Amino acid sequence: MQQEEIWDVDAAQRYDTPDAGMFAPEVLGPTVDRLAELAGDGRALEFAIGTGRVAVPLAERGVPVTGIELSGPMIERLREKVDEAAIPVVVGDMATATAPGEYTLVYLVYNTISNLLTQAEQVECFRNAARHLAPGGRFVIELWVPELRKLPPGSEAVVWRSEPGYIGLDTYDVLRQQVVSHHVRFDDTKQARLTRSPHRYIWPAELDLMAQLGGFALESRHADWTGTEFTADCRSHVSVYRLEK
Structure with missing residues (x-):
């Protein structure tokens, strides 16, 4: 099954669940808070921006956001919320597509890197993030731990x-x-x-090696967006990588 088949019109129409699930304020709020902090005064690029669950409130916080997205129906849902001037989107794959300009933050939320089904594609995703970042910029990944x-x-x-x-x-x-x-x-x-x-699942240690291949070093890893300590019992993590090159 190809990603275009998964993220079709039906999936896009059902994706948003206002105030519930991953759209719940207690889930979305800390995500936006942390990303706004990491972006600072710079620009942010979201890989697999989807319907703008994170990008729209982040832009409302004053952070200039650009997106890369493969699914046309998901972009159409985003356009119901904001226009191209507010949040520009490049149509393409997050491992290869390029957006104009330079960014202080690139981010991937809610396990999206696992949609790339080979190790090679996942490594290229890190390299693509590096191509977009200013020196010292950060790449943030939210990912589940294989159970x-x-x-x-x-x-x-x-x-x-x-x-x-x-x-x-x-x-x-x-x-x-x-x-x-x-x-x-x-x-x-x-x-x-x-x-x-x-999906292709990734262990945290493997993710760190992918980061090294892309020119990154692990800056921090927590269990969630609020900074809870990451332990062996955690089901997911938020990992922040800093570009060294």
Whole structure:
């Protein structure tokens, strides 16, 4: 399944969940606060900008934001919120597409780097970030930690969320370092809706090596956007890399 097939018109129409999920103020607020702090007085570039979940409130904070996005339907949803003058968007892949100008901050949120399905593409994503950054600029990645420790012997699947109306599970191919996320949504009827997306999972140590190949050094790593300590039990991390070249 290609990324263009996943992020189609239907996905774009269902993506925004105002005040809930990843749009909840307690989730989005700290994200924008931290990114605004890291951008400082400079410009920010969001890889895989989507419908502008983060970019729109970040721009409202006074940070000039540009985006790169592969999905036309996602860009159309963004354009319902702001025009091209407010948040310019380059259509293309985050590993190869280039945006004009120089930035103090490039960022990738909510596991998006895992949408690149090969190690080579993920390394190129770091190199692409480096091409856009001013000396000393930062590349920020929010990413989940693979939950392989939860896999029972002989099993390929982990249920990572179960709540009324929703079940989320991941199926792992540990030989190829691939995972497919399955999202099952249901109500009181007999019908359920299934959506799936493929990913390549990345261990934090592997991510750090990719950063080195791109000319970055790890500046900080926390469990979330508020600066909670990252430990072996954390399910995700926010990693800040500084460009050394």
